[in-house]
Amino acid sequence: MNEHERWQELGQQLRVDSIRCVAPTKSGHPTSSMSAADLMAVLISKYLHYDFAQPQNPRNDHLVFSKGHASPLLYAIYKAAGAVSDEELLTFRSFGSRLEGHPTPALPWVDVATGSLGQGLPIAVGIALAGKRLDRLPYRTWVLCGDSEMAEGSMWEAFEHAAHEGLDNLTAIIDVNRLGQRGETMHGWNLDSYTERAQAFGWHAIAIDGHDVAQIDRAYAEAVSTSGRPTVIVARTLKGKGVAAVEDQAGAHGKALDDPDGAIAELGGPRNILVQVSAPEGNGGPHRFDDGELLLPEYQTGDEVATRKAYGDALAALGAGRGDVVALDGEVSNSTYAEIFAKAHPERYFEMYIAEQQLVAAAVGMQVRKWVPFASTFAAFFSRAYDFIRMAAVSRANIRLSGSHAGVSIGEDGPSQMALEDLAAFRAVHGSTVLYPSDANQTAKLVAAMADRDGIVYLRTTRAATPVIYGADEDFAVGGSRVVRSSDRDDVAIVAAGITLPEALKAADLLDEAGVSARVIDLYSVKPVDGETLRAAAEATGGRLITVEDHWPEGGLGDAVLDALADTDEPPRVVKLAVRWMPTSGKPAELLAAAGIDAGHIVEAARQLVGTATAGAAER
């Protein structure tokens, strides 16, 4: 058997195994796997450099299935590479198996979860960026893309960035099998549609027959030898290739084959080819940037400093202290203050322009290679990347996101720039951490803590300068809070964070004059939340809490407090002050007042709550 015949045989094996693994649960996407089998057979036989025994080898290539639903093909590859047994292959999609419906890093050879289309390529751009500019290693990132997912704008963010950065270590393979889930794609088998777009975006593009192993071989060779720009291989394929009942048939997407045994026979029966995938050459480890002393910025109490500025200062300091910290920003680094890091550590700074999906995806890609990314933009614009953030949690990614310009307190720019849903969105991410510091020294400490925190870690910062109220020597733990003001006998507790903390403190002063003693809690850690301090406040005040947040009423700080106190013997009464009106332009103070979250409204709510509760108690 010559090389080409061996590749063809391997392609058939990958098809057969894709069908076999779907059969037990009758669930999965065999036809989407069969179209790309020859493309992958040649790749793993000759071009992929990967040490399956050492998935953490820093010199390994990366193989990302952007079309995650072709997981049967990926797992069939793992079997062919000897990494997964045939027995395990047949556990596909059953409860308890690592071989999930779409790939996840439950498997050590999977870098990131895919399955939400249009994400694998942008993440791969992050891996390739890490390879070129951080690790400085010759590994290549290969991405198998579906043709349907080319309709996702995020794919074009990736095309744009990969070309802009000259990522010749990145190869995308588009499996143009013509058929989406419910019918034909916009472009069918018009390969020119894809090559012309890719070329216009600055890529080298090669159109081939995706079932002709000689053409596939030549295309990979050309990709590897192309320098200065990434290559895309646009491959015409047949969905369900090799099995007449499903080949190029509509209505065969995402379904087990009706007659798997017949299909396997049609493909020439099972095979047991074991591929010796080449390990990467050489031994050198990744480039490392120097670690230095970590000297966090310090601010004088009484000064006014915006927490976004403290973020930038602290991030730059963290970068000086730790060589593994990198920063990315979405073309607003002069607003988020990521520019301070950019100036201090230009080699580790990545300008992602106004492409928030690519911004977050690049961070996910960089953490694949153990870098510690901090990505920033206006908090409102992380909503653009919410699907990527959701999926990053499925990827078990460790990324840190900093959103500035939160809430109505930004003022004149108006609601399009005001994050008012970010706390809700980030809280509803599995395993996430949500921080909302109130002063600059606290921000600095929390930024340092973020670097060591796993999962999706979000920091919400404020546009306006706010008073520095904590000394630079104070420590702030994730999951903690600060009782900023209290007495032996508090009538009410005000729970605030960020921009509302100064308002709460002003309110407490005013209430004091009116004979009402208010405890003030700085709930800077919105998730995890300090339930103990909240419960103590509930008890001390006879169950009278006010929460105040520059956020919609749903899912933010108020709901975090309610959740922490829900399953207690006697839950307190909680009055939630939040933004219940669609904001406009105006001065920050005008908008805080109009939204009902300034000191005056806190005073009013507290007086009402204390009065009502007293009245209520009298009635009982």
Next chain:
Amino acid sequence: MNEHERWQELGQQLRVDSIRCVAPTKSGHPTSSMSAADLMAVLISKYLHYDFAQPQNPRNDHLVFSKGHASPLLYAIYKAAGAVSDEELLTFRSFGSRLEGHPTPALPWVDVATGSLGQGLPIAVGIALAGKRLDRLPYRTWVLCGDSEMAEGSMWEAFEHAAHEGLDNLTAIIDVNRLGQRGETMHGWNLDSYTERAQAFGWHAIAIDGHDVAQIDRAYAEAVSTSGRPTVIVARTLKGKGVAAVEDQAGAHGKALDDPDGAIAELGGPRNILVQVSAPEGNGGPHRFDDGELLLPEYQTGDEVATRKAYGDALAALGAGRGDVVALDGEVSNSTYAEIFAKAHPERYFEMYIAEQQLVAAAVGMQVRKWVPFASTFAAFFSRAYDFIRMAAVSRANIRLSGSHAGVSIGEDGPSQMALEDLAAFRAVHGSTVLYPSDANQTAKLVAAMADRDGIVYLRTTRAATPVIYGADEDFAVGGSRVVRSSDRDDVAIVAAGITLPEALKAADLLDEAGVSARVIDLYSVKPVDGETLRAAAEATGGRLITVEDHWPEGGLGDAVLDALADTDEPPRVVKLAVRWMPTSGKPAELLAAAGIDAGHIVEAARQLVGTATAGAAER
């Protein structure tokens, strides 16, 4: 003065007024306005057909500022058109003014809010689609785009769709002023970068000098006379054009000019040109599709029907009853069952492929023209369009979104396809409605109600078939709930919706056997929520509630219940059952059990709560 000189003078006036309006609050983006002033001067003088006295004239052209931060220019246009007084112009960005920092429909001539970049063009695709396929009127949609926002993938979703649909009634104008907020764009003044990309995407592209009114004039004429495809005008401009201190200068983005009077003098001083913008020609109204009888589908109690199937059935029925209802789907219509509508009403169905941002944007565009859009995809994938949904609320848009395949109960596909944050995300949208029906007849009634509901209305449907428990004659109001099971003396109340309602009912049966009487509430309206029924349940059970949801613990049904009961005299104890583990593949029942939200876990929680409460009471 000849025509060209008049246009040049008008351009100067628009610049002067952009500077003038920013001066009072010292807030805004004059330089981003000045670059596009000549482009807009020619447009409103000769090409725009718009009746400012009748903004609702269906034949009006549409002018969308995708670069919403150029609002000073837009408002200067309104002044030049006589729609806004000079006095009002100077209220720009001050509290109470309609002239907000970024355009919103507070002004009758603004179709949609912009300011989150990359949204205006995709929304304009929706307007142009409405013009061509629904209204069937000759109005043209003009979109002013920034060059920086071309990095947003959503712009390329729009390019792809507009070409695919042959939208020759759409003209995009890219103001290539080279400078973003913090520095140069990826492509600077390389106009070919833009024209080549646009051409590869199937557009007609014209590169011009954006300050040469003759070239601008010719480009518009060419755009208007181009048929079969949309046109993009790529205009080389100078940011801050005409004022030496800021012209083509970095660092001048989003700032009032230091010396506005000097700048105005440099531009030749204020002018008071009044432009007679041409009203649209002709009188015919929009095409209307026939209304018919609304015959909602009816399902037999005891049968098992998936709520997603009921969505499709009901939507098709609604389409038969109402000619204004239209449907869109993101290439999964055979899963969401939007395909039933597509088959019944092909003229009013829009296939948006796998481009969720464009999917939602098109719906927003269509409602501009008073159509009643329903857009569907997997619930998880609306997270891709979260920024568009957020902005749709700022646009005061009336759109209906249906997300299928919610939660772990989808089974084998795994977490990438499981919406577990959608309730949180949609609740945190201003003025939104969030519905999560539990049976097919209820779904049908709610789908009908959605058509008449303003704002962002979200329906969460379930993949699996669930028992039909309500008769087809029952009514279900938005904001309501159903007490499905109760007795005179309930020990505990279980609050559920969707897939967890059958589990709650099973649990109630099991609890009954154990001597515990459980009230079961179907909280199908998650927002607004039926506080009265919840309070009654709290009172009846001595304050013992269990919420159970196929969703992360944050921001969903449980938090909606807590919120409704937070500010009451004696809030109940609430045990929240939700998904607290990263799900895997598996059978739906296995996953509901593993997530702790099946009948068994409800029983366990109820017994513990009832026992604990009793014990607690004894202790007190």
